[in-house]
Amino acid sequence: MTKVNMKVNISGVELKNPVMTASGTFGSGIEYGEFVDLNRLGAVVVKGIANTSWKGNASPRVAETFGGMLNSVGLQNPGVDEFIQKDIPFLRKYDTKIIVNIAGKTVEEYCEVVKKLATADIDLLELNISCPNVKEGGVSFGTDAKMVEYVTKQVKRVSKQPLIVKLTPNVTDIVEIAKGAEAGGADGLSLINTLLGMAIDIHKRKPVLANVVGGLSGPAIKPVAIRMVYQVAKAVGLPIIGMGGIMTGEDAIEFIQAGATGVAVGTANFINPTATMDVLEGIGKYMNQYGVEKISDIRGIIA
Amino acid sequence: MMEKLQLKIRMNEEIAPKIYKIIFLATEIVKKAKAGQFINLYCNKGELLLPRPISICEVNKKTGEITLVYAVVGKGTEIISTMKSGDTIEAIGPLGNGFSVDEEVKQHLIIAGGIGVPPMVELVKFLKGNITVYLGFRCNPILVETIKQYGATVYVATEDGSVGIKGNVMDLINQHNPVAEMIYSCGPKPMLKAVAEWSEKLKIPAQLSLEERMACGIGACLVCTCKTKKEQDWENKRVCKDGPVFWRDEVIWHD
Numbered sequence A: 001m002t003k004v005n006m007k008v009n010i011s012g013v014e015l016k017n018p019v020m021t022a023s024g025t026f027g028s029g030i031e032y033g034e035f036v037d038l039n040r041l042g043a044v045v046v047k048g049i050a051n052t053s054w055k056g057n058a059s060p061r062v063a064e065t066f067g068g069m070l071n072s073v074g075l076q077n078p079g080v081d082e083f084i085q086k087d088i089p090f091l092r093k094y095d096t097k098i099i100v101n102i103a104g105k106t107v108e109e110y111c112e113v114v115k116k117l118a119t120a121d122i123d124l125l126e127l128n129i130s131c132p133n134v135k136e137g138g139v140s141f142g143t144d145a146k147m148v149e150y151v152t153k154q155v156k157r158v159s160k161q162p163l164i165v166k167l168t169p170n171v172t173d174i175v176e177i178a179k180g181a182e183a184g185g186a187d188g189l190s191l192i193n194t195l196l197g198m199a200i201d202i203h204k205r206k207p208v209l210a211n212v213v214g215g216l217s218g219p220a221i222k223p224v225a226i227r228m229v230y231q232v233a234k235a236v237g238l239p240i241i242g243m244g245g246i247m248t249g250e251d252a253i254e255f256i257q258a259g260a261t262g263v264a265v266g267t268a269n270f271i272n273p274t275a276t277m278d279v280l281e282g283i284g285k286y287m288n289q290y291g292v293e294k295i296s297d298i299r300g301i302i303a
Numbered sequence B: 001m002m003e004k005l006q007l008k009i010r011m012n013e014e015i016a017p018k019i020y021k022i023i024f025l026a027t028e029i030v031k032k033a034k035a036g037q038f039i040n041l042y043c044n045k046g047e048l049l050l051p052r053p054i055s056i057c058e059v060n061k062k063t064g065e066i067t068l069v070y071a072v073v074g075k076g077t078e079i080i081s082t083m084k085s086g087d088t089i090e091a092i093g094p095l096g097n098g099f100s101v102d103e104e105v106k107q108h109l110i111i112a113g114g115i116g117v118p119p120m121v122e123l124v125k126f127l128k129g130n131i132t133v134y135l136g137f138r139c140n141p142i143l144v145e146t147i148k149q150y151g152a153t154v155y156v157a158t159e160d161g162s163v164g165i166k167g168n169v170m171d172l173i174n175q176h177n178p179v180a181e182m183i184y185s186c187g188p189k190p191m192l193k194a195v196a197e198w199s200e201k202l203k204i205p206a207q208l209s210l211e212e213r214m215a216c217g218i219g220a221c222l223v224c225t226c227k228t229k230k231e232q233d234w235e236n237k238r239v240c241k242d243g244p245v246f247w248r249d250e251v252i253w254h255d
Ligand SMILES: Cc1cc2nc3c(=O)[nH]c(=O)nc-3n(C[C@H](O)[C@H](O)[C@H](O)COP(=O)(O)OP(=O)(O)OC[C@H]3O[C@@H](n4cnc5c(N)ncnc54)[C@H](O)[C@@H]3O)c2cc1C
Pocket: A064, B038, B051, B052, B053, B054, B055, B056, B069, B070, B071, B072, B073, B074, B075, B076, B077, B078, B115, B118, B119, B210, B211, B212, B213, B214, B244
């Protein structure tokens, strides 16, 4: 195989290749580091981190569904202080970029995490606006374009690293939300987060998840994700990290042709612990097969 | 480093209604495996994405073989049950912490129910001293002779009374009033909870193997948690990585 150029630039940060991990599916890489060489990843996107530790929801937190899964982890995390102390030193041993996913229940909480990360040795911030907005009665920050603009602006004001805003697909018009993030000063966008879903155990006549509802991920959601990346890429000038059901290099190429600069592998890790490496190799294979010299040559080529 | 393994199936047989024993050649797993650990089996079929966690029942260091015993309860275990000797199955492992074995302890008590019995076979092989085993089943006991063969004294309870006493393991315990320095237990949650309460009253340390629905199986996704005590507070620990075996004192039973 000839050497292909897979370098990508996301909001001013150069990644050796577009393949990263989807937040919450890869921890901080410690566990999957047993299966894959973290040095080969473009970036590791860590699990969502809040200002203090969150306990998360009750179990069961997972339900397998056709071609996907529902989760209701509820953003369990040790809090930003422990994260800075333990996880960053671990990840810094590897030649990969660190993207920190940020959770919060209020704008103040988001800002507090970002302030604490200002002096930390990390490369990018990813703001998870699918979190419940406590002050607005628990509806997600990410479902209202004005709210998205506001929270992005506030967080951007205190952030030292480039800010990527991660969009929820549980909205009527994803383009309007993406424009809200752009207007708020986002340096990039990630999409999509999980789709809200539910499963019932008909024998027990009870919801499968203790939390009743949860986020749907995996191959089942890929067509929705491709459509959203395509629509947003056409309407907004920001670099996009695409995700949602990526299992293979072909899936990743589909996202890139729809307009994504980076691609993140999530649920596929559970199905195949070396999924990130398989995706990376699959991209290389495609580029060789079609004589694509630079990955940017095929980005957003769908009219 | 760990690898995704392609395991060759040596045998896959029904040993009781809907209960199968499967043997693989798995030298990599055998080298590291401890009693109470589990492996993840991948069904590799379109809609069945997630791996199925199954406890290690027995390892054979000489032949490099590993034995699992599983119940067919749904689509995944159904598919695994149709696999034949000579087929390969994808797996990772060994996973989880396993039981801790203290050489000083001489009086062991094992309490297991139903499909919680298999991991006790490998455990019995490693315990030195007196081993008493109480096993409970709905009907059709499994692995009783195997456990006896490794030198344990085994008592059985069945809910239908077809074998041993009619009732459950707690009825056996109440009849026998056993003494022990260490308890090891695996089985349905209500049974584990009863064992926890009983052992707490008698102040006997107990290691309980818990079960929870899983995704990654290696500690990365946080979907498999159980409530545990933490100083004045509590926290959710990962059953797949921090467990599946927990000390009785750690576990919080109420929601
Ligand atoms: C650490 C651990 C060790 C286990 N060891 C054994 C073993 O040695 N032998 C054995 O027969 N089974 C064992 N199990 C349970 C086994 O993993 C499930 O029965 C199996 O995953 C069901 O898969 P399925 O596709 O056939 O069923 P599904 O169609 O997925 O579900 C059928 C039923 O199985 C239950 N179930 C599904 N997944 C799990 C799960 N991960 N844990 C518990 N219950 C589940 C559900 O409540 C459901 O009612 C273990 C589970 C864990 C977590």
